[in-house]
Structure formats: structure tokens, C-alpha cells
Amino acid sequence: xxxxxxxxxxxxxxxxxxxxxxxxxxxxxxxxxxxxxxxxxxxxxxxxxxxxxxxxxxxxxxxxxxxxxxxxxxxxxxxxxxxxxxxxxxxxxxxxxxxxxxxxxxxxxxxxxxxxxxxxxxxxxxxxxxxxxxxxxxxxxxxxxxxxxxxxxxxxxxxxxxxxxxxxxxxxxxxxxxxxxxxxxxxxxxxxxxxxxxxxxxxxxxxxxxxxxxxxxxxxxxxxxxxxxxxxxxxxxxxxxxxxxxxxxxxxxxxxxxxxxxxxxxxxxxxxxxxxxxxxxxxxxxxxxxxxxxxx
Amino acid sequence: xxxxxxxxxxxxxxxxxxxxxxxxxxxxxxxxxxxxxxxxxxxxxxxxxxxxxxxxxxxxxxxxxxxxxxxxxxxxxxxxxxxxxxxxxxxxxxxxxxxxxxxxxxxxxxxxxxxxxxxxxxxxxxxxxxxxxxxxxxxxxxxxxxxxxxxxxxxxxxxxxxxxxxxxxxxxxxxxxxxxxxxxxxxxxxxxxxxxxxxxxxxxxxxxxxxxxxxxxxxxxxxxxxxxxxxxxxxxxxxxxxxxxxxxxxxxxxxxxxxxxxxxxxxxxxxxxxxxxxxxxxxxxxxxxxxxxxxx
Numbered sequence: 001x002x003x004x005x006x007x008x009x010x011x012x013x014x015x016x017x018x019x020x021x022x023x024x025x026x027x028x029x030x031x032x033x034x035x036x037x038x039x040x041x042x043x044x045x046x047x048x049x050x051x052x053x054x055x056x057x058x059x060x061x062x063x064x065x066x067x068x069x070x071x072x073x074x075x076x077x078x079x080x081x082x083x084x085x086x087x088x089x090x091x092x093x094x095x096x097x098x099x100x101x102x103x104x105x106x107x108x109x110x111x112x113x114x115x116x117x118x119x120x121x122x123x124x125x126x127x128x129x130x131x132x133x134x135x136x137x138x139x140x141x142x143x144x145x146x147x148x149x150x151x152x153x154x155x156x157x158x159x160x161x162x163x164x165x166x167x168x169x170x171x172x173x174x175x176x177x178x179x180x181x182x183x184x185x186x187x188x189x190x191x192x193x194x195x196x197x198x199x200x201x202x203x204x205x206x207x208x209x210x211x212x213x214x215x216x217x218x219x220x221x222x223x224x225x226x227x228x229x230x231x232x233x234x235x236x237x238x239x240x241x242x243x244x245x246x247x248x249x250x251x252x253x254x255x256x257x258x259x260x261x262x263x264x265x266x267x268x269x270x271x272x273x274x275x276x277x278x279x280x281x282x283x284x285x286x287x288x289x290x291x292x293x294x295x296x
Numbered sequence: 297x298x299x300x301x302x303x304x305x306x307x308x309x310x311x312x313x314x315x316x317x318x319x320x321x322x323x324x325x326x327x328x329x330x331x332x333x334x335x336x337x338x339x340x341x342x343x344x345x346x347x348x349x350x351x352x353x354x355x356x357x358x359x360x361x362x363x364x365x366x367x368x369x370x371x372x373x374x375x376x377x378x379x380x381x382x383x384x385x386x387x388x389x390x391x392x393x394x395x396x397x398x399x400x401x402x403x404x405x406x407x408x409x410x411x412x413x414x415x416x417x418x419x420x421x422x423x424x425x426x427x428x429x430x431x432x433x434x435x436x437x438x439x440x441x442x443x444x445x446x447x448x449x450x451x452x453x454x455x456x457x458x459x460x461x462x463x464x465x466x467x468x469x470x471x472x473x474x475x476x477x478x479x480x481x482x483x484x485x486x487x488x489x490x491x492x493x494x495x496x497x498x499x500x501x502x503x504x505x506x507x508x509x510x511x512x513x514x515x516x517x518x519x520x521x522x523x524x525x526x527x528x529x530x531x532x533x534x535x536x537x538x539x540x541x542x543x544x545x546x547x548x549x550x551x552x553x554x555x556x557x558x559x560x561x562x563x564x565x566x567x568x569x570x571x572x573x574x575x576x577x578x579x580x581x582x583x584x585x586x587x588x589x590x591x592x
Contacts (some may be wrong), residue, residue, distance in 0.1 A: 025448055025449060030456065030457045030460045030470070030474075031448060031449070031453045031456050031457065033456065033460075034448055034452070034453065034456040035448060038448065081413075085409055085410075085413060088406075088409065090404070090405035090406045090409060091406050091409070108386070109386035110384075110386045110387050110459055111456070113381055113384065113386060113387070113409060114381070114448075114452050114455060114456055116413070117377075117381060117412070117413075117416065117452050118447050118448035118452040118453075120413065120416055120417070121416070121443045121444075121446050121447030121448070121450075121452065122443070122447050122448065124420050124439060124440075124442075124443040125440060125443035125444055125447060127439075128436050128439045128440035128443055129440060136432040136433040136435075136436045137432040139432075139436050140424050140432045140435050140436045140439070143420060143423075143424040143436070143439050144420075144421060144424035144425060146420075147417050147418070147420040147421035147424055148417075148421055150417050151414050151417035151418050151421060152321055152327060152330055152331060152334065152410075152414035152417070152418065153321060153327070154417075156330070156410050156413050156414040156417065157327045157330065157414075159410060160326060160327050160329065160330040160407070160410055161326040161327065163406055164326045164329075174326070178326075
């Protein structure tokens with residue numbers, strides 16, 4: 001079964017790569033540099049875990065892949081935009097991402113800012129397009145939830161808290177809220193969007209949201225553990241930076257062992273939330289295990 | 297009649313200020329700095345010409361102000377986001393905007409990038425919300441058109457061309473395309489959005505788009521003329537920068553007199569496009585004159 005999961009994850013990554021290549025614009029005109037930067041960021045190799053969660057959630061309701069893959073592409077574009085801006089010199093100032101130069105290193109800062117900006121717009125353009133779902137009601141729900149998930153009261157709010165945490169002590173309650181916003185909001189959107197595409201009932205949407213909520217936090221704790229233990233080679237980005245900067249992480253606040261236990265409890269909770277979906281949700285259950293057992 | 301226009305413009309600015317204050321989030325938590333920066337940028341005094349165009353276009357179809365003012369607020373947020381990012385050190389590196397320190401000067405660069413990002417998301421959140429229009433079909437059309445207008449093939453594409461123009465010679469065809477994207481796309485959205493809110497017919501939408509198309513270009517040519525002639529005090533921002541940097545403008549390419557004539561012709565054309573709407577469109581006609589006769 002673990003093998004089925006790895007295969008499904010790889011197949012999703014391939015599917016996404018193909019879809020993203022089609023959806024990203026190309027130009028030989030003056031916009032070429034912008035479009036090249038957008039493609040460079042979005043098409044760099046990645047696990048596509050967010051896309052996987054969205055497509056698997058949609059599969060629970062037999063949503064045509066034709067639809068779910070487009071929303072998943074929009075989600076990956078938003079994720080890429082957030083990474084491009086997080087890596088900027090005025091934020092995390094990172095030179096490496098997924099083992100490759102970050103966008104402002106490969107291109108320049110202005111292009112990095114604008115590529116992120118344009119990727120956010122493109123995500124909304126794709127979600128709003130009639131090809132994504134025949135129902136305008138479904139599309140507008142997706143757009144509204146995406147906007148809330150990534151704005152100042154979602155992902156960007158989390159990033160602001162994260163910057164604050166770089167130079168201020170924070171406690172467990174604050175780091176939990178920070179991570180629920182910074183990475184959790186987009187992971188929640190992934191699972192809920194699958195349900196919306198499939199006209200899920202309110203209790204079903206609630207179950208997906210609760211699953212994503214626990215999974216998102218487990219994922220982030222695992223990230224902090226990997227950051228503590230991993231090498232730059234394994235992670236494809238600079239590691240140990242948070243510890244070196246004296247920045248609070250789940251590991252620094254709880255210790256390595258407690259962080260491991262906490263993440264495992266969250267994964268069990270996440271899996272419990274999937275009960276209503278029966279065996280159809282097995283790949284989502286494996287995704288929860290994967291979140292804390294991955295090597296990068 | 298000119299007086300009616302000035303009064304209407306001022307009333308719209310007051311209306312927008314009230315609406316924007318309500319729609320912008322507040323927080324006493326760690327997001328406070330982000331929300332303060334968003335409010336600072338959006339609520340700084342401005343003509344609100346884009347909002348005016350949207351509300352007046354919607355008024356042609358007797359759209360309740362309750363609806364048009366929300367879309368106008370989203371539009372002003374997008375406009376503010378684009379100014380915040382354009383002013384960044386890695387782009388135009390401006391210290392002054394509307395007579396006040398730019399966001400990265402008043403706050404810091406990271407906050408400026410994130411405030412712009414969050415304003416873009418908030419614009420889509422507002423447009424998608426059921427309070428904006430009862431019809432999901434209308435809302436999704438607005439979201440789709442907004443996304444296209446401001447993305448890599450719209451406003452951001454224009455900004456990329458503008459950066460290119462700073463260090464490369466460009467001709468009239470290129471500067472026209474650049475400005476049609478950089479400022480024209482959002483002005484077009486303003487007028488077309490008013491029509492969409494009012495269930496305008498395709499020929500009516502076409503007329504509004506054609507009006508906006510000519511008005512937007514006239515507005516930009518007038519901007520270049522003001523930049524050439526105005527003082528920083530009048531403009532509330534640095535002037536003469538383009539000329540000093542050797543950057544092509546309509547004035548440098550056509551000469552001052554020809555630029556004036558060209559702008560006046562565009563205004564006449566813009567006004568002609570409003571014929572189907574009769575006297576109801578008088579304020580839009582005055583807006584076209586205002587675009588080239590303003591002092592800042």
C-alpha cells in the first residue's frame with residue numbers, strides 16, 4: 001500500500017507538471033523575462049503535496065480530474081508565489097530553493113516581485129474560468145475561499161507573524177497560530193476545495209477541513225524536525241537557519257522528542273477525521289503518514 | 297456642469313473613503329503592522345478616479361451603489377497594491393507618493409511587499425463575496441476579468457515592459473502597448489465592471505471598453521505632460537525622473553505639442569464612444585476632459 005501511495009504521488013506530480021506547462025503563459029515579447037521567471041518557479045521539481053491533497057479530496061466525490069487538476073494548478077501557483085516572495089532579500093533572503101537558485105538570484109528582485117504578483121492573479125484567473133467547473137456558484141466559492149486562505153487573515157498574515165518571530169520570543173500558542181495561517185490555510189484550502197468541487201455536504205467539508213487542520217500542523221512540525229536534523233543536500237535549501245538565528249520553532253519550544261510525539265498524535269487525529277469516507281480515503285491517510293515520515 | 301463633475305468626484309472620494317475604512321481589516325495582534333500598512337496605502341488621499349469611472353459606469357444601468365462601491369473598493373485596493381510594489385527599491389525606488397512617504401519608507405520593505413500581496417487577495421475576496429452582487433455569474437465574471445486585467449498579460453506585464461523601457465530605447469507602438477497594459481487595463485476593468493454589474497448588453501460593454509481604452513491612454517499622455525511640466529509639490533511625487541533617466545515617454549517621443557494634440561484627440565474619441573448612453577453619460581464625458589486638464 002505504501003507503494004501505491006508513492007506511485008500516486010509521482011503520478012500526480014507528472015499530471016501537475018503537464019497541466020502547469022499548459023496554463024503558464026509564454027511570450028517572445030518584452031514579457032518574456034516575467035513569464036520565464038514564473039515558469040522557472042512553478043515548474044521546479046516539487047512533491048506537489050498540496051495538489052495531491054486537492055485531487056485526492058476531489059476524487060472522494062468522483063470529481064472529473066479535468067476540473068480538480070485546474071484548481072490544483074492554481075493552488076501550486078499560489079504556493080510558488082508565496083515561496084518567491086518569502087525568499088526575497090527583504091524577507092528570508094534565501095539563495096536556494098529546491099536545490100536551485102531562488103527566483104531573485106536567477107533573475108532579479110523586480111522580476112521576482114512581479115512574477116509572484118502575476119502568479120497570484122493567474123491563480124484567480126484559472127479558478128474563475130468556466131473550464132474549471134460548469135457551475136459559477138462552485139467557482140465563486142473556490143475564489144472566495146482561496147482569497148481568504150491566502151490574504152492578510154490567512155497565509156500572508158502568517159508570514160507577517162513569522163517575520164515578527166525572527167526577532168521576538170514567541171510561545172507555543174503563537175507558533176501554532178502562525179503555522180496554521182502560514183502553511184495551514186493553504187493546505188486547508190486544498191482539501192476543502194476538493195469537497196466544493198464535488199458538492200460535498202457541510203459535515204463532509206467539516207471533516208476535510210479538520211483533517212487538513214491537523215495534517216497541516218503535523219507537516220510543519222515535521223519540517224522543523226527536518227530543519228534541525230537534515231542537511232542542505234537532502235532538503236534542497238539552507239537548513240539549521242532558524243536555530244542559528246535563535247528563532248523559535250516547534251523543536252526549540254518542545255524539544256525534539258516531544259515534537260515527534262506531538263506530530264504523530266496530530267497525524268492519528270487527522271486520519272480519524274477521514275472515517276466518514278471509508279476506504280476511498282486511504283491515499284489521504286497515507287499522505288498524513290508521509291507528511292511526518294518524508295526525508296525532505 | 298464642470299462644477300457638478302467636481303462635486304461628484306469629491307462625493308465619490310468621500311464614499312470610497314468610508315467604504316474602504318469598513319472593508320480594510322484591523323488587528324491589535326501581530327498582524328497589526330501589516331494591516332496598518334494596508335490602511336496607510338489605501339486610505340492616503342487620492343482622486344479615486346478609477347472608482348469614479350466604475351461607479352459612474354454602473355450608474356448608467358442604475359446599479360445599486362451598495363454593489364458598485366464594493367467593486368470600486370476592490371479596484372482601489374488593486375491600484376494601491378500596484379503602487380506599493382512599483383515604489384519598492386528594486387523597482388522605481390520612490391520615497392514619496394501622493395505627498396507622503398511610500399509604504400516601504402514609512403514601514404519597511406518586507407511589510408510593503410506583503411501589504412501589496414494581501415491587498416490583491418482582499419480585492420478578490422470582496423469581489424467574490426455575495427454582498428457584492430446576488431448573482432454568482434456576475435461575481436465570477438468580475439473576478440475573471442479583474443484577474444486578467446491585472447496579471448502578467450495585463451497590468452503586471454505592463455510594469456515589466458516599463459522596467460525594460462528604463463534601459464532600452466522604445467518606440468511609439470511599444471510605449472502605447474506598455475501603457476495600455478500598465479494603466480489602461482485597470483481603467484478598462486473599471487468601466488466594463490460597471491456594465492457587468494448592470495447586465496449590460498455586449499454592444500454596451502464594447503462601448504464602455506472603447507471609451508476606457510481611449511481615456512486610459514489620454515490619461516497617461518497627460519501624466520507624461522504633467523511629469524515634464526509639473527513640480528513635485530503639485531504632483532505629490534518626484535517629477536522629471538523619466539526625463540532625467542533618459543526614459544522614453546509620450547512627450548520625449550512626440551514632443552510636448554504633439555502629445556497635447558494626441559491626448560485631446562483621444563478624449564474626443566472616448567466621448568464619441570459614449571453616444572449610445574445619451575445624457576446619462578455626461579459625468580463620464582467630463583471625466584474624460586478632466587483626465588487631460590487636471591493639475592496633478
